[in-house]
Amino acid sequence: MAGTRGFQLERHLVFLLIFLAVLVPLFLPAPKTVRVTPEVKSVYDRIEGLQAGEIVMLPCEYDPSMAAEMSPMTMAVLRQCFRKDLRVLVTCLVSNGVSLVESELRQMAEEWGRKYGEDYVYLGYKPYPGIVIMAMGEDFRVPFPTDYYNTPLDEIPMMKGVKNYQNVALVLTINSTSGIDYWIIYGTGRYKFPLACASTAVMAPNYYNYLQSGQLFGLIGGLRGAAEYEQLVGHPGKAVKGMLVQSVSHILIVALILLGNVIFIVERRRRRS
């Protein structure tokens, strides 16, 4: 399927159209609602069913380059947890995403007036996710003797009596890396805790069979999943607006494919005659 050299003009035209498809909708009003899929609803309902004070663990494993797709999910889930007075334990096993996740957590906590150490704890980063996930199955203190701000875990009120995954209501990893497999194999595979994941659109189809085999209880896929969750939480924001950009660009690409085939058929007929 190699292209020909004369293809340069068409390629640049395609690029220009895509750029416009993303830029123009940014200045239009937010679109109407999005269809909610069962795998996203099950995450929302599971968290909605928790009692106040239970701990939700959110391993946010993504870096700024994936923030566009991942941050809206983190914000929507944090908004729901703080609204239900749940306590939140956050980690970030991606080295260049640590400060981003920390600023998002602080921003949402300040918005809801939540107190660090009592309502939420941020453990930060340690390398080699496989080992860390396995070690946290024994005790959070093994890989994380101190939290992100270097306070020993035993001095943090919220961490009293919180040893490992057994003391956490559920784990939702908001994860743009293939580290989700580590959570499935080394995490719930060895230590049996309810696990759901929010992944990029590209990784999501990978995890449908884990949903079917019960290793995951929910799956939030890409920006669309985030838009559904924002809608469920009742706070439509960046994700919902992003869906407008998605609609325009998807229709454009489908049109380009059809156009490409029209050109192909016309050329083939011309070559044959």
Added chain:
Amino acid sequence: MHRHRRGRGLPLVAALALLPLLLLQASAALAENAAEDPPAPRPPLDLKAVDTPNDRGESVDLEWRPSPDEADPAAGALLYLIERAQAQAGPFERIADAPAGTTAYTDNSVRDEETYYYRVSTTGTGGGTSAPSAVAGPVRSTGQWFDLRKLATLILTFLFCLTVMVLIRAARRGKTFYVRPIPGLSAVDEAIGRATEMGKPILFIPGISVASEVATLAAFTLLGRVAKKTAEYQTPVLVPCADPIVMTIAQEIVKSSYLDAGRPELYRQEDVYFVTQDQFSYTAAVNGVMLRERPATNFYIGKFYAESLVLAETGNVAGSIQIAGTDEITQIPFFVAACDYTLIGEELYASSAYLSQEPPLLGTLKAQDFGKAVGAILIVLGVIMAAFGQTWFVDFFRVQ
């Protein structure tokens, strides 16, 4: 007791209407006093404490049948208090509590050398605490030397390795194996020949992952074959690496291949170089190489993530013939769309056997086919057994 708000200046009718309410209020208060000390719930039954099986040790599993009072509304929701001691008579100290409805708890704060005794008591919401259950123990935690849950994996791994070795020995004794054509690999010779005609280098990208990744191992084996051919054709092969260990091993491979082809003097260590470990900085650099060096052929072999399409599309713009192979299933569609040839899934692992046509390696391919045949038979057999409810067969393959 909630305070009952009174309306101010109520007319008589309203006062009369309140009478039944007041009566109700009074009777509730009476009931409240009578139940000053709610009946203490009875303890759970049949408490059992055993060493956690198939584990690393330092862990004891407790199991009990729920207290008969769990469903009894008077005693209210129950909480199980788990206590532990190092002697039958105690002293017992509380180590954990479990909400009503749970009937098991894993205590992983034990040490292997010690002996422990457990007992569980229950508390109702009224505050009353039951007498403790019968003491379970003595129990001592130990680590197991074999994980029974991985028995299926052990058997299949052993059979698979045995098949591979048997077929390799058969191949060494002259048995030949048929291999179906794989378009991506039969194009390798032509692709390298094209590079020689055009006097352009070949670009071999061994993926962006570490050396211990299986896909990178496959990249190493194919790099060995490709480097041997480029030595024979006297065409340079550029190998930008995203991991220092991969770079060291790749240098060793290309040097050995040039030695093997009898042209050690052509080997330039500078052509097998380290760029950076960051996924997209590496991609930016390799994009630059593609458009400036204009390699005749690009190989994408190994572990690739999202950067696959950026590289493949740039290679296409540069007019190179592109052959790709990865085990990252989500990236195969992009290589299929953007490259000339794509090794789909297992074809990546057949590459070195296919190119070398060495009997032992072809024997391994045959073993892989046996594996697939056994896999298909297991699936069909399992489906039949499971459909008739014989789940023991299927559960044997269930990996916790």
Added chain:
Amino acid sequence: MQRELPRLITLVTGMFMAIQYFIPHKHSEQFYQTSLDWLIIVGIFSIVLGIASLVNLHVNKIQRRDAGTKYSYILLAGLLYMILSAILTGTDQQSFFMKGYIAVLNPITSTMFALLAFYIASAAFRAFRARSLIATILLVSAVVVMLGRVPAGEDLIPGIAKVSDWLLNVPNMAAKRAISIGLGLGGSATALKVVLGIEAPHLR
């Protein structure tokens, strides 16, 4: 000696690591953790070789006055900046090290990633042509899923989202399952060949 010793080391460590997988005992797990830590330590030394290769390549370019030597200066400056800024100002949020990350590394890598939006469109336009039955299947499946993913697609063709979900949940999942069974067998065989020394491209 030059070939037998490395082959023996790979065989012994490989066997230990394979057997360790089935032993949950504390000591076995400790062996596994230690092996991973030791890999990291060897990795520390290999980064010196990596950086040496990178610096050597660009220093040679500068000495040889190749075309574009000024860019090699920029690369070496970037490398030096990050290392010196970490030594002098540490690596916390306000350090010049993190400023380098925020101003250079993060934006460039995010933008490189964003190029995919353009490339996925040009790849779709150029490659999804109905040349053969297989290419047509690929193209139709992609178009259906694309339309099924966005609300506008649902408006164009009602029910397309159901078809799209079906494509993802049945054929796509079955395909992934078949591919992963093949990958598992191929990967395990390749790893076995390396451990047994049958496949040792670096020792030829």
Added chain:
Amino acid sequence: MEQHILYTIAAILSVAIFTFLWRDNPFYKFAEHLVVGVSAGYFVVILVTTSLIPKLLDPAKRVLAGASTTLLDPLVVIPAILGLLLFTRFIPKYAWISRIPIAYILGVGSGAAIPLVLQTYVIQQIYPTMTLFQPGSFNGTGALVNNILILGAVLCGLAYFFFSARHEGVIGGMSKAGIWILMIGFGASFGYTVMSRISLLYGRVDFLVFEWAGPLVRLISG
């Protein structure tokens, strides 16, 4: 104020990378070489802070200070020696010694992979396929039909990957159906991914327009 400077540098570099879409040019070459240098430096520092110090220097310090509690601390010398052996590459006569650490690395990686890959990629995919028709694992005829299709598709997919049999007759038919199923899967996966790629561009344009240009214009217009 400083944030505006940082964001302006970020914006300029982002645009420099976008110019690559037009063609290779000096702006892109500048950004490319800068990011390679900066990222190489970044990972060296990260490696030092998260691996060198905790995994090599701290144990060594503990051993020297006699405060070491585990036998593992002194054993750290073994990987350190293996690491040093890598440097024999620069001495032609002893260059072969660098094959010893390489052999160790390959041994650990491939040894661990043999059972793990078989379990994760093979057994953990065979098991759910077996239980497709277990009572209670599907509800309604729709799911039953789907599961039958999944079973057939997996078997056909496997047939495509048969290397040592000529693809004729039954195997040939199944293998042809197999490649069709694979292609449907690839098309679906490709289509599914478009959304996340578009959202990346949306994120960058959103940064350039709202986080950089917007505040800067407000700052200048005061």
